Amino acid sequence: MDASLPAHMRPERSFQGFILALQRFWAEQGCVILQPYDMEMGAGTFHPATTLRALGPKPWNAAYVQPSRRPKDGRYGENPNRMQHYYQFQVIMKPSPPNLQELYLKSLAAIGIDSAVHDIRFVEDDWESPTLGAWGLGWECWCDGMEVSQFTYFQQVAGFECAPVAGELTYGLERLAMYVQGVDRVYDLNFNGRDGEAKVTYGDVFLQAEREYSRHNFEVADTTMLFEQFKMAEAACKKYLDAGWQKNSESGKREAHLMALPAYDQCIKASHVFNLLDARGVISVTERQSYIFRVRELAKACGEAWMHTEAGGAA
Amino acid sequence: MPDLLLELFSEEIPARMQAKAADDLRRMVTDKLVAEGLVYEGAKAFATPRRLALTVHGIPSRQPDLKTERRGPKMGAPDAAVQGFLKATGLTSLDEAKIQRDPKGDFYIALIEKPGRPAIDVLAEILPVIIRTFPWPKSMRWGARSGKPGSLNWVRPLHAINATFGLETEAPDVVKFSVDGIEAGQTTYGHRFMAPAAISVRRFEDYEAKLKAAKVILDPRARKDIILADARELAFAQGLELVEDQVLLDEVSGLVEWPVVMMGSFETEFLAIPDEVIRATIRNNQKCFVVRDPKTGKLTNKFVLTANIEAADGGKTIVAGNERVIRPRLSDAKFFYETDLKTKLEDRLPKFEQIVFHEKLGTQAERIERIERLAAEIAPLVGADVEKARRAAHLAKADLLTEVVGEFPEVQGLMGKYYALAQGEDASVAAACEEHYKPQGPGDRVPTDPVSVAVALADKIDTLVGFWAIDEKPTGSKDPYALRRAALGVIRMLISNNISLSLWDTFSNSVAIYRQSDNKAVIAGTDKWLEGGKQGESVRETLKRIAKGLGASGLQEFFADRLKVQLREQGARHDLVDAVFALGGQDDLLMIVRRVEALGKFLESDDGKNLLAGIKRASNILGIEEKKDKRSFEGAPEPALYNLSEEKALAKAIDEVKAEASAAVAKEDFASAMSAMAKLRPPVDAFFDKVRVNDEDAKVRENRLKLLNEIRSATRAVADFSKIQD
Incomplete structure (x- = not known):
């Protein structure tokens, strides 16, 4: 973690600071930092920067935030951590570098998760997307018993063998930030890292949207x-x-x-x-x-x- | 003799694959060594999340020399043949060949000595092949090399190979080979977080010790022992008891290289959730153990986690983190449970109309309706209250639609019971919601409550008859609908509960129910079973009358085979089982089993053994004479033709025994039927002592043969003795 950051930019205090820390880390690894794709999608994997760029022989390293829409997961803002709209942070590196696991662990350190006091584990989880005709092998990454990321070596995308194989990391941003900030309800996340009047929470930004979209998705x-x-x-x-x-x-x-x-x-x-x-x-x-x-x-x-x-x- | 150390160091290997992989590695390397003439003394393999390791000790340092003889041409053969022989054997001239005399002439013999190669060279050849062909259940490619064809497949990226070979007293050599750019060497790495530095290793002993110093316990059994002992200890220290769980222990030990066991807790309000749901939540999602109070047997608000690190803060953060994860999980489970309680089980049923059970066998709603009707028909036969059986069948599947079962499929049935009790159902009805799935396998408990038995039988028979009707039978190792298990379940329920029931009648009723519910596929599939039906006769009447209809379905035979397997597994003699089945027309499994038991006991007695001998003798004589005369000797003997008292005595005994035995069989008293059989023994013995069957008078001979035939038919009241082996 960068000690020179002002308090309101620190990943353990600020949701946006958290995202910026991840972007900065992966930028330093040579990734292009993209902006979200301008279409509705269920996961960061759908972004052409992953689905399409994972195919073909040319090297490709990118990282980006992707707002992800899962209409069925809406809970009218009443569930502490389930939403129909949330953020994924996606990293794709093709070919997968030999030290991808180490890079991932360093990225956790960059957002304040110290592997000397936390129990970080790679637990088998094979990934398959029937809609994309894609599959890969990898893990869900656990921090103290909580799944915080998905780590996949793509083997096939859109029905084609990946040659070479790309490594894909997906961070569930809200969940990780809740852990780092120590809050139990996603809407209580401090979004901008400020205190008092200036503080903006995740709920200030998204709670109304969750209510409206849940109604829309399920009823109207x-x-x-x-x-x-x-x-x-x-x-x-x-x-x-x-x-x-x-x-x-x-x-x-x-x-x-x-x-x-x-x-x-x-x-x-x-x-x-x-x-x-x-x-x-x-x-x-x-x-x-x-x-x-x-x-x-x-x-x-x-x-x-x-x-x-x-x-x-x-x- | 030298030892081999092999380590394959990779990214995290799935826990469930580790034990088999270690075993495969040991088997593949040692098989190949033996095939190469290198007979070793011992081998052990180990796995951790990041490595497979193998030690093979006592490998000879070289292969034995191989001597073979090769026969060449005759002396004086044309030069071309001689040159060919020299070339093939590597000899420089015929002077190096031996000469062997043979009736056909003198032949050249070449002695070829193939010197054995150093074992290390053999290893360098076989190890890369084994690595490239390793049978992972799922494997993958990675990195830059995966862009080219022929790149290595491994379970997860492979980072290092260590392979050393040598004597205990000397510095071992590295086995020189490489696989897909990875050179074999002697450098491994310790625990990912606590000791990540490179470690130079020589042989297994220092390898295992150095790993331990670097916070890696190589042997999975040792890791399990530590986890289990520490978990028990932590629970015991608080006056509690660990809920042991072998499957979870196996998995957890495959997720850590350095197990550190700690205890966490959750809010007591969650104890309002059924224990099984708490356990499923904590076990499946968090891979933690639960803890019970030994006094009450109920769970407490503690759980035991296994971390992979001795954390700098003593584990405080890890415990707190796990507690934070478990809380919302239990909160979800509690929410699901409480939500479920708000809806009555029967109010969920309409949804089953939308859920297809099987494309041809209809929706779940249709299936439930059939099971209800069949359960009501079976109920009186198994001593169950008809209305309770109907109610239980009505509700038994409803929990499939609850939130808790949706989340944790392993508590299906059990939740049905809890929800049924909560809405005030009768205890037997509630129990049946859980028990009707049983027995799930050969080791599972068999339901005993009559209501449960009625629903369990109806459920399984509906499935069996349906799949038979649409011709979806198990073949070979394929049994996607677990029909063998269903049939075995029916058999075990009937026998262990002493239920006497006609399978044909029950199948007939099930067919009739399917047809009444207008199931097109089953109607089409069962039309042929009903061929021979009379005008105005109902489906079940037809099927009951012409049992061959169901016979043609093969379902009866399927049950007979399952029963034979079951009886044989329990130690019954298969020939006795065959002797009873050979009677044909049997569809009451309990009666078949009783007969086999009674027959077994009878044959252990002297009367039984001698009678069997007498019957066999009668059968043998009959067999020979039938062959000779090309006819059978069916039909009643003519009393007027008896001219010896032993004949009359035997005829009289046969009549008496026949009557007695059939009366006893009718009362299902097989022991008495056997005692009656025993009465045949003295007259049979006396007959063979005194009477010559092949009398000169053809009529007397024929009559005596008919009498022998009568012995055979009399004994068929209990079994076909000709199938019994001595």
Whole structure:
């Protein structure tokens, strides 16, 4: 931890200071610090900086905060730590460096978790995303019995083998910050690190949103429109994918793709719309599988397109 | 003789894989050594979260020399053959070959000596192959090398390989090899946090000792002993008792290299949650042990955690941290439990209409409805109150929809019981909510309360009949719906509760219920069972009348096979089981078992042994004569043709025994049936003593053979004695 920081910027006092400390740490490891992707998504993994950049041979090191929306996890602001909107901090390094575990432990030190007094453990947890056609092996990282991060070596994304493999770290920011700040209710987190009048809590920023969105997600979200949006996103994704392929004029073989990113946006959209429909309880058990399958097919097609682009293709 | 030390140092290996991996490593290395002619004295393997280690001691320093003889061409053979022989054997001239005489001529023999190689060279060859082909249940690629084909797969990134070989008295050599860029060496690392520095190791003894000094206990058994002893001690010091849990202990010992056991506590208000839910919460989510008060047997508000570090502050932060995690978990569990209590079990049932049990067997709601009806039919046969059985079947699955069971599937059934009691259900009805799942496996308790038994039987038979009807039977090792377990459960319940019940009738009732509920797949699947049904006859009447319908389903046979396996496992002679099954038409499992028992006892007595001998003799004679005459000797003998008193005596005894034995069998008194059988022994013995079966008069002979046939048929009242081995 940087001792020169003013009190209101210290990670154990300030939620934003906590985020800034992580960003600074990973910037020093050579990561590009991105800003959140400007679309609704269920996890930082959906950000094209992870899903698409994990594919292909080119090195890639990035870190970013991603607001994550899980409509089903909404609790109208009444649960101390469950929310339909929260922050993930995501790190992706391709190829995975040999000292990724050490880097991770150092990042914990940077946010005030001292491995001499805490019990930090790597507990088996294999990761799989059926909607992204992705899986990897790794751990959930425990600090004193609490899961604080997810650590994954991606093996496959969008149905393609990762070559080379990327290492992915996901920090549950609120939970970690609650631990470091010593509060039991997420809404009590000190957001800006100030005291008295100047203090802004997490609840000041997000409690009203949790109430409103829980109502929206569970009770009011327009399902007719959402069903329609799903179809439209799916169709648009396919359309952009088709339009993006550049074929060899003689053999007709697909050689390059010029629109993988816009197509993938529609896949992200379809996935989030599906999550909203799911929260509204209008998708039956059997339909659920088929929706997941449809999103996965989009993700796979986008992955294939990406691997024919400049950033995703052969070096 | 020299020893091998091998260590594979990696990132954290999943706890559940460690024991098997250590075992696989030992097996693969020692098998390969033996195959290479290197017979070792002993081997031990160990695992911690970050390493697999193996020591093999007493390996010969070289392979033995290998001498082989190779036969070459005849003396005077063409030059081409001679040159070929020399080339193949490496000899420079025929002078180096021996000559062997043989009736076909004189042949050249080459003696080839293949000198053994140094063991260290053999190791350098076999170890990389073993590492590359190691059977991890799941493995992965990592790092820059994973971009190229052929990169190493390991359970998690592998960082170092240590391999040394040498004598105790000397500095050992490093076995020189590398795998995917990792060179074997002799440098390992201690505890991740407490002693991360590099450690130079020579052989197993200093390796294990240096690791211990670097806060790593290599032997998983030693780690388990420490955890268990310390956990018991901590509980005992407070007058409490550790709730021991072998599976949890195995897992926890695979999560630490240096176990440090500590005790934490939670708010007593959480003790309002059922003990099993507290335990599931703390065990599954936090991998901690719970603690009970030995006086009451109830849990207390303490838990025992195992950390991987001697923390600078003595563990205060770690205990406080774990307490902070456990609190919201228990708070969630309490919330779930209290929420569950607000809804009556029956009010949850409509939701089952939306949940598919099996695509062809319908929704959970339909299944529950069938189980209710079948349980009501079974109830009187097992001494259960019909209304209670119906009620229990109605509610038994409802807890699947509760929050607590959603969170902790292992307390399904148990929560049903608690919620049923809480809403004031009858004790038997509540018990059945839990017990109807039992027995889950061969070691599980069998329900005894009649209401539980009725629902448990109905549940299992509904499943078995349904899957049989849609032709989803277990094959080989595949039994996705656990149908073998269900059948074995039915068998154990009937036998241990002394329930006499016709399986055919019960299956018929289940088929009828499926068909009445208009289940299309089952109707289609069972139509063929009903072929031969009469006009105006109900499904169950048809099935009961033409038992062959159900016979064709194969379900009966499936039960017979399960029963045989079960009886054999309990030590019953399989030939006796076969002798009883050979009678055919048996569908009362309890009666079959009783017969086998009575038969076993009878055959231990002198009467039994001699009678068996007599029956066998009769059968043998009959067999020979039947073959000779190409006919059987069925039918009643003609009394007028008896001309010896022994014949008359035997005929009379047979009539009496037949009557007595069938009467006893009708009363299910197999011991008396056997005693009746025993009465056959003197007249049978006397008959064979005095009577010549193959009389010159063909009519007398035929009549005597018919009499022998009667012995056989009389004894069939209890078993087919011809299946019994001497």
